[in-house]
Amino acid sequence: MAAQITAKRQPPAKKRRNVNKIRLMVDLGFLVAVVIVILPQLTGITIHEWGGVLIVVPLLVHLVLDWRWIVATTGRIFKAQANETRFNYILNWVQFIVFLLALVSGLMISETLLPVFGIHIQVDRYWITIHEISAGVFTVLLGVHIAMHWRWIVSVTRRYLLAR
Amino acid sequence: MPKTWKEALLATTVILVSSLVIGIFLAYTDQTPVAELLRTSGFVDVPPPSATGLQPAPSLVAILGLTLRQILQIVVPLFITVKVLNTRRNASRNQRVA
16 A cells, blocks of 8 residues: 555656666566577477467566557557658567467477377477478567667666666 | 556457467468478478487587577667668758758
8 A cells, every 4th residue: 555655656757767667677588588488409398388488478568568659559550650660560560470470380389388288289390380480580570679679778778777 | 558448358359369360370271282382392391300210419519500590580680770770860860950
């Protein structure tokens, strides 16, 4: 209760700073998780599969934290706005779809995750190819996605992680 | 963050429907001539097994090479996009100043 009252009394600028800090931490954790998941040759297939599914959680938090932007941009996507914003919006959708492709195809070739639940699937090379292509495209799009927010990343990293 | 239940419901629906559409698409293409064509074209052929019938363990160099490739897959587009964006933003700023 006391925490709620304190939160209500916070000035908007401080609230914004807190949200930015949370966003930075979530995104950093998300990036580390993605890097761990995309390197099964180093981390092993078990971590790859469980991590690939559990990574949905930070993804949803990432989406929730940026929800206002998603709603606002969706509402004016066909109206006059900066090309960069429009590109960013479309890129995010493509990346989301490619992520789902990688997730679904990954489940179809699961070796350790689904058998835990008693589900055994005959692995087909077709699904492996879909998984490899979608995962490859996802990593490229991830680089572009980070670049689109590079200035923000540099700014908040300096403010919250490198500040003395 | 979603401010109303309506928004949250809409987002959940979009995610579920997208997953469903992709799932159906993949399940459908798996049964179509396209999938067969991909399989028979050699593009998705199963690699020949080794003499023992087991996949040979990848060497350390192969593992490191693959890791480097995957890291570069993120870093190179990142670098190029940052460069392109900076160039565009600078050009736009110069145009406004002029």
